[in-house]
Amino acid sequence: MARFLVLQLARLGDLVQxxxxxxxxxxxxxxxxxxxxxxxxxRSLAGLAGRLYPYAHIHGLPAHAGPGRDxxxxxxxxxxxxGQLAALAFDRVFSLNFxxxxxxxxxxxxxxxxxxxxxxxxxxxxxxxxxxxxxLARDRRGSGINLADIWAHLDDDPLPGALVNPAAxxxxxxxxxxxAGRMAxxxxxxxxxxxxxxxxxxxxxxxxxxxxxxxxQAAEARGLVKMLDPGxxxxxxxxxxxxxxxxxxxxxxxxxxxxSPDTGAMHLAACFGVPVTAFFLSSAWCHETGPYGVxxxxxQATRPCAPCLESAPxxxxxxxRPPFAEAGLLRALGGSARAGLPPGLARFVTDxxxxxxxxxxAGGDDPTLAARQTVRAFLARHLLGAESGTAELARGRELAExxxxxxxxxxxxxxxxxRGAW
Numbered sequence: 001m002a003r004f005l006v007l008q009l010a011r012l013g014d015l016v017q018x019x020x021x022x023x024x025x026x027x028x029x030x031x032x033x034x035x036x037x038x039x040x041x042x043r044s045l046a047g048l049a050g051r052l053y054p055y056a057h058i059h060g061l062p063a064h065a066g067p068g069r070d071x072x073x074x075x076x077x078x079x080x081x082x083g084q085l086a087a088l089a090f091d092r093v094f095s096l097n098f099x100x101x102x103x104x105x106x107x108x109x110x111x112x113x114x115x116x117x118x119x120x121x122x123x124x125x126x127x128x129x130x131x132x133x134x135x136l137a138r139d140r141r142g143s144g145i146n147l148a149d150i151w152a153h154l155d156d157d158p159l160p161g162a163l164v165n166p167a168a169x170x171x172x173x174x175x176x177x178x179x180a181g182r183m184a185x186x187x188x189x190x191x192x193x194x195x196x197x198x199x200x201x202x203x204x205x206x207x208x209x210x211x212x213x214x215x216x217q218a219a220e221a222r223g224l225v226k227m228l229d230p231g232x233x234x235x236x237x238x239x240x241x242x243x244x245x246x247x248x249x250x251x252x253x254x255x256x257x258x259x260s261p262d263t264g265a266m267h268l269a270a271c272f273g274v275p276v277t278a279f280f281l282s283s284a285w286c287h288e289t290g291p292y293g294v295x296x297x298x299x300q301a302t303r304p305c306a307p308c309l310e311s312a313p314x315x316x317x318x319x320x321r322p323p324f325a326e327a328g329l330l331r332a333l334g335g336s337a338r339a340g341l342p343p344g345l346a347r348f349v350t351d352x353x354x355x356x357x358x359x360x361x362a363g364g365d366d367p368t369l370a371a372r373q374t375v376r377a378f379l380a381r382h383l384l385g386a387e388s389g390t391a392e393l394a395r396g397r398e399l400a401e402x403x404x405x406x407x408x409x410x411x412x413x414x415x416x417x418x419r420g421a422w
Contacts, residue, residue: 174208
């Protein structure tokens, strides 16, 4: 009986994006007629993890203790949680986070059964795929693989991407708006968001509007409502700071559509098959963390400086934001087939191919399309054994010469197979 463990100790969005890996492991257990899937998460997300992945045994760990917590009690909680995991024998452990707690957890298991991050002979080690992805990330515009697919391909036989989330379809609960994510400059301020909300509300024929966010975003919600038409404001229900994770799931799962930046709420909507209209700017790049599944849309800032590094200050005066306030975008959102998008903005629709999630250009310019196609063909060949044409093989060889090091394939550590080392 196979027993799998996934260590996902990051936050809400990352938990949802682990869905493809977990669903693939659950499919293996079902096909074998027995087995177990275990998932370790921050304990604040344990309830949500149980709802999203009811087939998994959930282990809550104090990964994000927060201020004001007693350090000694937190350490005791962590030790108890680690003790429960150490008492189990796992056939495969997937460690997805390079964090102090995550790396401490990897020390409990033999390196040969681990994928992702691990420790080998006292040294930090990671799979060849992760090493390759980090090198590809030097050119984020041209890399083009979704984070959910990176984690899924740590398994040798991942579930096809199209089987992960339901196809997007309205659920009857009206139009939802997720106000902001953790990074303020990746979100649209109320004065830019209000015309977008008005336009999509009219175009969708919705009769209800729901605002979602934390208590810290309540002031933004009030500011947004003041900028709406009186009739639309009357149809608005402000839930900022009024929902726990369970209630948030209930609301999102029933929406007709969610308007959102790159947020955990966006990933939840995609998980439930609720159509997403996402606005990606600053450090958000839809080819990396866009909504997963078929039938969503992303309006992506494509200035040469995008995507930027979120930990570095913007030296361009947030130049990626003005296109979202232009009339051309509003006409396009309203359904005009002849509307021209503002420069520096592109519309993508989401789909899945053999590698996983895919954002297909549906409007505007995509200056890095050719580079991403080359990388995806290269990854499909190495991860899936896909056939390539002569030109793709030549470009693939160029990528391999640039991205691979001898340490990727010379004397790999135990557990890193020839395929895993490529």
